[in-house]
Amino acid sequence: MSRKIIHGRPGGFFDEYHRKPGNKTSTHYCPGCGHGILHKLIAEAVVDLQMKDNTVFICPVGCSVFGYYYFDLASISVPHGRAPAVATGIVRSNPDCCVISYQGDGDLGAIGFNEFIQAANRGENIAVFFVNNGVYGMTGGQLAPTTLPGQKTVTSPYGRSVETEGYPLKVCEMVAALDSPVYVERVALTSPKNILAARRALRKALTYMKEKKGFSLVEFLAGCPVNLKKNTRETDEWIEKKMIPYFPVRCFKDIASERQPKCAPVGIYEKGKVKEMLLATEKLHPFNESEIPVPDLKGELRVKCAGFGGQGILSLGMLIAEGGHLQNLNASWLPSYGPEMRGGTANCSVVLSRDSIGSPIVKSSDILIAMNQPSIDRFSADISKNGIIIYDSVNIEFDNKNKCKAYSIDASLLAKDVVGDVRCANSVMLGAFFEIIKVFDERAFINSIYNNFQNREKVIELNIKAFNEGRKNARTLLR
Ligand SMILES: Cc1ncc(C[n+]2csc(CCOP(=O)(O)OP(=O)(O)O)c2C)c(N)n1
Ligand code: SF4
Structure with a gap:
């Protein structure tokens, strides 16, 4: 099978990162960071799938907070954990929009878990790209809901204790158990083989969203070499030897072919109708409000x-x-x-x-x-x-x-x-x-x-x- 090798930047990125202070040609990510790899896969896919003009990229709080420096897409910054709620608002008011809810494990698994799981359960037509690097990267490597048992972080210096912190949150497994989501897959951003699988998975999620099939989740096991205190090769090895056995990479659910495209929700926006619904007892009013003057x-x-x-x-x-x-x-x-x-x-x-x-x-x-x-x-x-x-x-x-x-x-x-x-x-x-x-x-x-x-x-x-x-x-x- 032949593959096109892309030299230079994919079309979903700006040619030059004009929004970024300082150096305009490279990202702010540390070498070996999973975010950089995933950004590139997304930037290629939105062009190949002809979604660039109607895709909104949600920049979360976390190391990917500056996603809008790089993506030549409509983008919106949201408070920590609120991406699926904002994505719901966007897609409900504009059902032809494709929304990527991009989230870290602190963002999705901790502060924003409720927003996330409710959006999944409602089956919103959004794609959630969940970057699981096992720590709170941006704030200096604190324990995340997905930190492995025994893993040392700045807030678990003796290693995660399952006695006190519980076991790592298996997000894909939980979401796959819900009826609404159509596609759930976990992949790893490590070897070329794994990255190709990740590329396929994210394209599948984007395609389902484009077809309005409903909620997709792709979890990306990603490296945060800085906080793991490892070089990039050691980080990949760590993901493969430690993370994957705990978080198996596989497709948990893929039922989009069984689902009809979602219909746009029927909203009632006409003032008279809203009033009619709210004031169900209007008939009972003794006075006709149109005859009552506006007070001074x-x-x-x-x-x-x-x-x-x-x-x-x-x-x-x-x-x-x-x-x-x-x-x-x-x-x-x-x-x-x-x-x-x-x-x-x-x-x-x-x-x-x-x-x-x-x-x-x-x-x-x-x-x-x-x-x-x-x-x-x-x-x-x-x-x-x-x-x-x-x-x-x-x-x-x-x-x-x-x-x-x-x-x-x-x-x-x-x-x-x-x-x-x-x-x-x-x-x-x-x-x-x-x-x-x-x-x-x-x-x-x-x-x-x-x-x-x-x-x-x-x-x-x-x-x-x-x-x-x-x-x-x-x-x-x-x-
Ligand atoms: C409401 C709120 N709570 C906490 C923070 C502090 N904060 C910023 S980034 C972050 C963690 C980010 O970790 P994660 O979501 O895993 O993303 P990563 O940086 O690893 O990509 C936290 C707790 C914040 N900015 N806002
Ligand atoms: S701290 Fe970790 S998650 Fe953040 S940019 Fe660096 S490697 Fe990536």
């Missing part, structure tokens, strides 16, 4: 709602956000989850604006709605100049040291005694907020209550009652 709101209104988990703090934020949205404002709602949800404090940030919203995070709030003591203690200091605090008098003693505008609402009391359900205290606060802010239209907030408590007529009725009680209570304070 100057700049952004930044609201923080805070209280105990269980007080309906996140729904309160949602009611406000949706109330604004139903008046054609831009609205963001950002909940703070976590252990706070289990009996501790819960909070969420809401931003409303006629213009686009800069950040959904509310640090300095214009309005703080506080429903328990820890919340007012924690957030009252962050109130903006001229900001307003609305708090539940039943649960809070507020020492208004900064003399800001503060309204004490008997929310829990009114909810319990007048409305008949203490869980409606959040809607009492909603009514107080509405009355104090004075820029919104009542109809939008009523619609918001309908949307949030979909079809539960009794609950809607109680919450509207609570809303009106909150308004009444606030009016007595505003007189």
Whole structure:
């Protein structure tokens, strides 16, 4: 069999590495590094397979972080471990794109394992090229999930102990056990024979991706001579004698011929349709939102709602956000989850604006709605100049040291005694907020209550009652 010997650089590389500082003709990789060999195989393949113009190369964090110096491809740099998540975004929004998720063993096997395995399990139409050199190369040779038992690294100076660090992660074996992936192969970047096998494997993965057959993984056993403290020949020997017995080079799965090309996901991007889906109860709205005017709101209104988990703090934020949205404002709602949800404090940030919203995070709030003591203690200091605090008098003693505008609402009391359900205290606060802010239209907030408590007529009725009680209570304070 005759093979073309390429002199010079393959077409998938730039002729000159103009993006690279200093020397423009050689890569930054150490001699004998597996990344250099693999880069060359990719650069040849994308041209031979006529994929150069629609391939995105994802540069991970690790020694290959500067892949974009070399590849004359669309490229994108991503945070450590996030390549498959970004690749998913690219290929979902542009299904004709081919995306190479290029990752080291620290990147894929440690910090990014979840992104990786979920993308594999979803069967995304991407090719993952996994460079297993047994260490964290870039950061100085720390132990990686694939470091061999007994292998010394800077963080395992006595050798990897399977007692404490467990056994090396066999990524191909794990992925091959999933139903979605179509092709899984492990190869080694050592002898010419092995490199030719690697060349075939990566071309197969690229071809399947081009044919939209789904998820492919090729694991490349690669050398990192610097961190192994070996020369290049010794490194190849080490891979063949030590790594391959543990990580056998073979094809684990190749079922692309059984699969139909993946169809582009059907997205619903038309605004009216999205709204229709989100507001499934629109029919129930008592008010036609198109008749409700956009409120005269100057700049952004930044609201923080805070209280105990269980007080309906996140729904309160949602009611406000949706109330604004139903008046054609831009609205963001950002909940703070976590252990706070289990009996501790819960909070969420809401931003409303006629213009686009800069950040959904509310640090300095214009309005703080506080429903328990820890919340007012924690957030009252962050109130903006001229900001307003609305708090539940039943649960809070507020020492208004900064003399800001503060309204004490008997929310829990009114909810319990007048409305008949203490869980409606959040809607009492909603009514107080509405009355104090004075820029919104009542109809939008009523619609918001309908949307949030979909079809539960009794609950809607109680919450509207609570809303009106909150308004009444606030009016007595505003007189
Ligand atoms: C979020 C995050 N965590 C950790 C790091 C530090 N970091 C940079 S490269 C790297 C390890 C790279 O190892 P690997 O993925 O195996 O790639 P190699 O350098 O061996 O090719 C780490 C931990 C980082 N940059 N970002
Ligand atoms: S440190 Fe290792 S992985 Fe990084 S460039 Fe050098 S040989 Fe390659």
